[in-house]
Amino acid sequence: MIAKEKLVKIVGAANVSDKPAALDEYSSDISFVNPVRPTWVVKPKNTDAVQKLIKLANKTQTPLVPVSSGPPHFRGDTVPGIGGAVIVDLSGMKKIIFVDRARRVAMIEPGVTYGELIPAAAKEGIRINMPLLPRKTKTVVGSMLEREPVTMPKYQWDISDPLACIEVIFGNGNEFRTGQAAGPGTVKEQWAVGGIQKAPYGPGIASWHRLIQGSQGTMGIVTWASMRCELLPSLEEPFVVSSSDLDTLLDMTSWLIRLRMVNECFILNGTNMAAIFAKKWPKDYQAIKDTLPAWTLFYNLAGYEYYPEERISSYITDISQITRRLGVESVKSVGGVSANEILKAVQQPSPEPYWKLRYKGACEDVYLLTIHDKLESLIGEMNDLADKAGYPASDMGIYIQPIVQGTGYHCEFNLFYDPANSSESNRVKELSAAAVKGLMAKGAFFSRPYGENAGMILNRDAATIGVLNKLKGLFDPNNVMNPGKICF
Amino acid sequence: MALKKDVYKEFESVVGEENICDDPAIMPAYYSNKFAAVILPGNTAEVQAVVKLCNKHKLVFRPICTGWSGMFPPDIILMDLRRMNHIIEINEKNMYAVVEPYVISSQLQAELFKRGLNFCIKGAGTNCTAMLRGHGHMDQTTSGDDRNHLAIEWVTPEGDIVRSGALGSSDEWFCGDGPGPSIRSILTSAVPPGVTPGVFTKAAVKLYHWPGPSEFPIAGHSPKYVLSEIPANMMARYYSFPSVEKMWQAEIGLGEAEVCYELMGFNAAMVAANITTCNEEDEAMFNRLNKEVQGPGFFVIIAGNSPADFAYKKKVLEKIVEEAGGKSLKTLEDPELEGIIMCQCIRISASIRETFRPGGAFNSIPIMGQRDLTIKWAIGAGEAKKPLIEKGLIVDDGGAFFGWGVEQGHLGKTEIFCKYSPSNPTAKAAVETWQREQNRRAFEERYFASTMGPQDEIGPALCNYSQWWSKVVKALDPNGVSPEGGSLV
Numbered sequence: 016m017i018a019k020e021k022l023v024k025i026v027g028a029a030n031v032s033d034k035p036a037a038l039d040e041y042s043s044d045i046s047f048v049n050p051v052r053p054t055w056v057v058k059p060k061n062t063d064a065v066q067k068l069i070k071l072a073n074k075t076q077t078p079l080v081p082v083s084s085g086p087p088h089f090r091g092d093t094v095p096g097i098g099g100a101v102i103v104d105l106s107g108m109k110k111i112i113f114v115d116r117a118r119r120v121a122m123i124e125p126g127v128t129y130g131e132l133i134p135a136a137a138k139e140g141i142r143i144n145m146p147l148l149p150r151k152t153k154t155v156v157g158s159m160l161e162r163e164p165v166t167m168p169k170y171q172w173d174i175s176d177p178l179a180c181i182e183v184i185f186g187n188g189n190e191f192r193t194g195q196a197a198g199p200g201t202v203k204e205q206w207a208v209g210g211i212q213k214a215p216y217g218p219g220i221a222s223w224h225r226l227i228q229g230s231q232g233t234m235g236i237v238t239w240a241s242m243r244c245e246l247l248p249s250l251e252e253p254f255v256v257s258s259s260d261l262d263t264l265l266d267m268t269s270w271l272i273r274l275r276m277v278n279e280c281f282i283l284n285g286t287n288m289a290a291i292f293a294k295k296w297p298k299d300y301q302a303i304k305d306t307l308p309a310w311t312l313f314y315n316l317a318g319y320e321y322y323p324e325e326r327i328s329s330y331i332t333d334i335s336q337i338t339r340r341l342g343v344e345s346v347k348s349v350g351g352v353s354a355n356e357i358l359k360a361v362q363q364p365s366p367e368p369y370w371k372l373r374y375k376g377a378c379e380d381v382y383l384l385t386i387h388d389k390l391e392s393l394i395g396e397m398n399d400l401a402d403k404a405g406y407p408a409s410d411m412g413i414y415i416q417p418i419v420q421g422t423g424y425h426c427e428f429n430l431f432y433d434p435a436n437s438s439e440s441n442r443v444k445e446l447s448a449a450a451v452k453g454l455m456a457k458g459a460f461f462s463r464p465y466g467e468n469a470g471m472i473l474n475r476d477a478a479t480i481g482v483l484n485k486l487k488g489l490f491d492p493n494n495v496m497n498p499g500k501i502c503f
Numbered sequence: 504m505a506l507k508k509d510v511y512k513e514f515e516s517v518v519g520e521e522n523i524c525d526d527p528a529i530m531p532a533y534y535s536n537k538f539a540a541v542i543l544p545g546n547t548a549e550v551q552a553v554v555k556l557c558n559k560h561k562l563v564f565r566p567i568c569t570g571w572s573g574m575f576p577p578d579i580i581l582m583d584l585r586r587m588n589h590i591i592e593i594n595e596k597n598m599y600a601v602v603e604p605y606v607i608s609s610q611l612q613a614e615l616f617k618r619g620l621n622f623c624i625k626g627a628g629t630n631c632t633a634m635l636r637g638h639g640h641m642d643q644t645t646s647g648d649d650r651n652h653l654a655i656e657w658v659t660p661e662g663d664i665v666r667s668g669a670l671g672s673s674d675e676w677f678c679g680d681g682p683g684p685s686i687r688s689i690l691t692s693a694v695p696p697g698v699t700p701g702v703f704t705k706a707a708v709k710l711y712h713w714p715g716p717s718e719f720p721i722a723g724h725s726p727k728y729v730l731s732e733i734p735a736n737m738m739a740r741y742y743s744f745p746s747v748e749k750m751w752q753a754e755i756g757l758g759e760a761e762v763c764y765e766l767m768g769f770n771a772a773m774v775a776a777n778i779t780t781c782n783e784e785d786e787a788m789f790n791r792l793n794k795e796v797q798g799p800g801f802f803v804i805i806a807g808n809s810p811a812d813f814a815y816k817k818k819v820l821e822k823i824v825e826e827a828g829g830k831s832l833k834t835l836e837d838p839e840l841e842g843i844i845m846c847q848c849i850r851i852s853a854s855i856r857e858t859f860r861p862g863g864a865f866n867s868i869p870i871m872g873q874r875d876l877t878i879k880w881a882i883g884a885g886e887a888k889k890p891l892i893e894k895g896l897i898v899d900d901g902g903a904f905f906g907w908g909v910e911q912g913h914l915g916k917t918e919i920f921c922k923y924s925p926s927n928p929t930a931k932a933a934v935e936t937w938q939r940e941q942n943r944r945a946f947e948e949r950y951f952a953s954t955m956g957p958q959d960e961i962g963p964a965l966c967n968y969s970q971w972w973s974k975v976v977k978a979l980d981p982n983g984v985s986p987e988g989g990s991l992v
Contacts, residue, residue, distance in 0.1 A: 190966070
C-alpha cells in the first residue's frame with residue numbers, strides 16, 4: 016500500500032484521507048458494480064500534483080481512480096475495479112480559466128459544474144451545449160469526457176463536441192495537450208499572441224482527444240479542458256408536439272435538424288415528462304402521465320442579433336408545412352407542462368432532488384445509439400424485456416436524443432426503482448443485463464460501456480479491443496489508470 | 504527491385520493476373536518511382552490478403568486511390584485502389600454515405616444532389632476521393648478536417664480488419680466512436696507527411712442538407728460552362744472591405760448569424776482565375792477586379808430552404824456587410840459570372856484554375872484552426888510575397904492570402920499560395936525560402952507550427968506529438984510494411 020506521507024507530500028495533509036466515511040463514499044454507487052473500498056482519497060489542486068501522483072503510482076504500482084463529479088454516481092466507473100486504489104478527486108479544481116465571447120470558447124478545470132459554468136458563460140453572452148438536466152454535482156469536463164449526448168444536436172457537428180482541447184497527464188506520467196493547445200509553446204505563450212485553445216484536431220494527424228474521451232479515466236487524468244460555446248439567443252420560441260406515433264415524431268425531428276431550424280430538440284415519453292416536470296409528488300406525477308400522449312417532442316427556435324423575430328417567423332412558416340404533411344401540431348403546452356417551462360428547465364442542471372431519483376430513489380440507465388429505422392423496434396424489444404422481467408413498462412422513462420446533426424439517436428431507458436426494496440433492485444439489475452444483451456442482438460450500439468455490462472458489450476468487437484489494448488500499452492504501460500474498467 | 508516469380512504468383516492468386524503488373528514499361532505511368540509491382544485489389548478481402556502477403560514477405564506497400572499527390576519510397580508494392588469505386592449506401596434519414604476509396608467527390612455529390620443532400624468537397628477538387636479528410640469551399644455548412652468521418656473499415660498494417668464504432672459492434676455506419684475510447688483518434692487518413700498506416704477500404708461520411716437543385720442547369724461548352732439561370736433561393740456575391748479588420752468583423756458576424764452556405768475568403772486573383780478560361784483572360788480580369796475592390800474580401804453563397812428563409816438570410820447578409828463597410832463587386836453581380844463561380848465553388852471546388860494554371864506549380868502554407876489568429880500571421884506572409892512579385896518570380900496576386908470560416912465561424916482555415924513556374928529554378932528556390940521563413944516566423948512567434956517542418960524542432964514544441972505518433976505506428980505495424988508518409992488522396 017502506498018505510504019500516506021508520500022501522498023501528503025504531494026497534495027498536503029488536508030487533502031489526503033483514509034477515514035472510513037470518506038472511503039465509503041467512493042466504494043460504491045447507485046450502479047450494480049461490486050463495491051470495492053479504496054485505500055486513500057486524495058484531492059489535488061493543480062496539474063503538478065496530478066502529475067506527481069501518477070508518477071508515484073507508476074513507481075508503486077498503485078491503481079488510481081480519477082473522479083471529478085460529486086455524488087451520487089451512477090455508472091460504476093468511479094468505483095475502484097481492484098483493491099488498493101487511490102481515488103484522485105478533482106472536484107476541488109474549480110477554476111474557470113477563461114470565457115471568450117469573441118471566439119465562442121471557454122476553458123475550465125475538471126471540478127467545474129454546469130451550475131458554475133452556466134452563469135459565468137452567460138455573463139459573456141455565450142453558453143455550452145449541455146446534456147439533459149445533469150445532476151447538480153455533475154462536472155462539465157466529466158460529461159464531455161464521457162461523450163454524453165447534448166440537447167442541441169444542430170451544434171453537435173462531431174460526436175466529440177463540445178470538447179475542444181484538453182491537458183492530460185497520461186498514465187505514464189507525461190503531460191500532453193491536445194489540438195490547438197499542444198503548441199507551439201505554452202498555453203500562456205499562445206494567449207500572448209492571441210491564440211486560444213479551440214481547434215480540437217492534432218497535433219499531427221491524430222485526434223488525441225478522442226482517445227481520452229470514453230476512456231473512463233483509463234488513459235490519464237485531464238487537468239483542464241476547453242470547449243466550444245454557442246451564442247445566447249436574443250429570442251427563443253419553444254414548442255411541443257405530442258403523438259402516440261413515435262415514427263411521426265422521428266420524421267419531424269429529422270427534418271427539423273436536417274434544415275437546422277431548431278436548437279434544443281429531443282423526445283421524452285410520458286413517464287420521463289412526469290418524472291421531470293411533476294411538482295407535487297405523487298399527485299402531479301400520475302396526473303401528467305395520465306394526461307400525456309405516449310411521446311412528446313420538444314424543440315426550440317432561436318434568433319440571435321439580427322432580426323430574431325423574422326428568423327423565428329420564417330422557421331415557423333417552414334415548420335408548419337412539415338407538421339401539416341405529418342398530421343401533427345406544434346403547440347405551446349401539453350399535459351399541463353408548458354414549452355417555456357421545459358425550455359427553462361433544460362437550460363440548467365436538474366434542481367434537487369435529481370430528477371432521476373425523485374420517483375423511487377434510484378435509477379438504472381440503459382442507453383444505446385442507433386439509427387432512425389431501428390429505434391422503434393429497439394423500444395419494442397425493451398418493452399418486451401421489461402414485461403418478461405416483471406418491470407412495468409409504463410414505469411420506464413425513455414429519452415430520445417438526436418445526435419451529431421441527425422446522424423443517429425441516443426436512446427435512454429431510465430429504470431426507476433426503490434433501492435431499499437431488494438427484490439425490485441434485483442429485478443432491475445437482471446433487466447439491465449438482459450436489456451443490453453437483447454438490444455445488442457437487435458442491433459443496438461452501446462458506445463459507452465460501463466459497469467457490469469461492459470464485458471458483454473466489448474466482446475462483440477474483438478478487433479477494436481485489440482487496437483485499444485495496443486494504445487493502452489503505450490499511454491499507460493503499467494496499467495495504473497483505473498484498472499478493471501472497459502477492456503483494461 | 505522486381506518481385507520474385509513465386510512471390511508474384513502469390514499476389515496474382517489473390518487479385519488475378521489482370522490486376523497485377525510489374526512491367527517496367529507500364530509502371531512508370533503511375534509515378535517516376537520504381538515499384539516492385541502495382542496491384543489492384545477489388546475488395547476488402549483482397550486488400551487484406553495482399554497486406555498479409557506483404558507481412559509474410561516483409562514487403563513495403565502503399566495504397567493510393569485518386570492520386571492527386573503522393574510520396575512513395577522506391578521498390579514498394581503500390582496498391583492501386585481504383586477498382587474499389589462503389590457507393591455502398593446513401594442513408595438519407597441518418598445523413599451519411601458509405602463509400603469505397605475510389606469513389607470521387609463529384610460522383611457522390613451528383614447522387615446526393617438528387618436526394619437533396621451534399622457533403623464536404625475538399626479543396627483538392629471533386630476528382631479526388633470522397634473519403635478524403637480535409638477542407639473545402641463549403642466548410643461553413645459542411646464542416647471539414649477530420650470531423651466528417653463516421654465509421655471506417657480499416658485493414659491494419661498487419662492485415663486485420665478493424666471496423667470502427669457502431670460498425671464493429673452492430674454493423675451500422677452511423678457512428679465511428681466507441682465502444683469506449685475512440686479509435687477514430689488514429690483513423691485519420693490523408694494529410695502528408697503522415698497517414699494512418701494500413702488501408703481504409705470503406706468509410707462513412709457525414710451528409711448535409713442541400714437546398715439547391717438536383718442538377719445545375721448547365722449551358723455552354725467546355726471550357727466555358729455557364730448556368731442558364733441562377734437556382735431559386737440561391738445567390739452568390741463577392742464583397743470587399745476597407746480593411747482586414749472590417750472583413751473579419753463581417754466574416755465572424757455572418758458565421759454567428761448562420762446565414763451563409765459558403766463563405767470563402769477569396770482574393771481578387773482567385774476570383775479572376777475561377778471565372779476565366781485562360782491566363783490572358785485571367786490577367787485582364789484580375790486587373791479589372793483589382794480596380795473595383797476596396798480591399799480584402801470574401802465570396803458568399805446563400806441558399807434558402809424556402810423563399811422566406813432566403814429572404815431572411817439575404818437581409819441579414821446585406822445588413823452585416825453594410826455595417827462593416829463592405830461593397831459588392833459589381834462584376835460578380837452579372838448572373839453569368841455569378842453562376843460560373845457558384846458552380847466552380849460547389850461542384851468543382853475551385854482549385855485547379857487558381858493553383859496550377861497561372862504558373863504551372865504552387866507552394867502553399869495551409870493552417871487549420873483559429874481564423875483570426877492565422878489572419879494576423881498571414882498579413883505578414885502576404886507582405887513577404889511582394890518582393891518575389893516585384894522580381895517577377897511568382898504570379899502577381901497582390902500579395903494576397905485567403906481563408907474561410909468552418910462550422911459557421913467556429914473554426915477556420917487560412918492559406919497562402921505562391922504560384923510560380925516549376926521550370927524556373929530561381930523562382931522555385933525563392934518560393935521555398937519564403938515558405939521556410941514564414942513557417943519559421945509562425946513557429947517562433949507562436950502562431951502555429953507547420954507539422955511539415957523539421958520534426959526535431961517542431962515535435963518538442965508540440966508536446967512531443969511526433970514521438971507519440973511514431974510509437975502508435977510502430978505498435979500497429981511491427982513489420983514496418985506500411986511506412987509513414989504518402990497520401991491517400
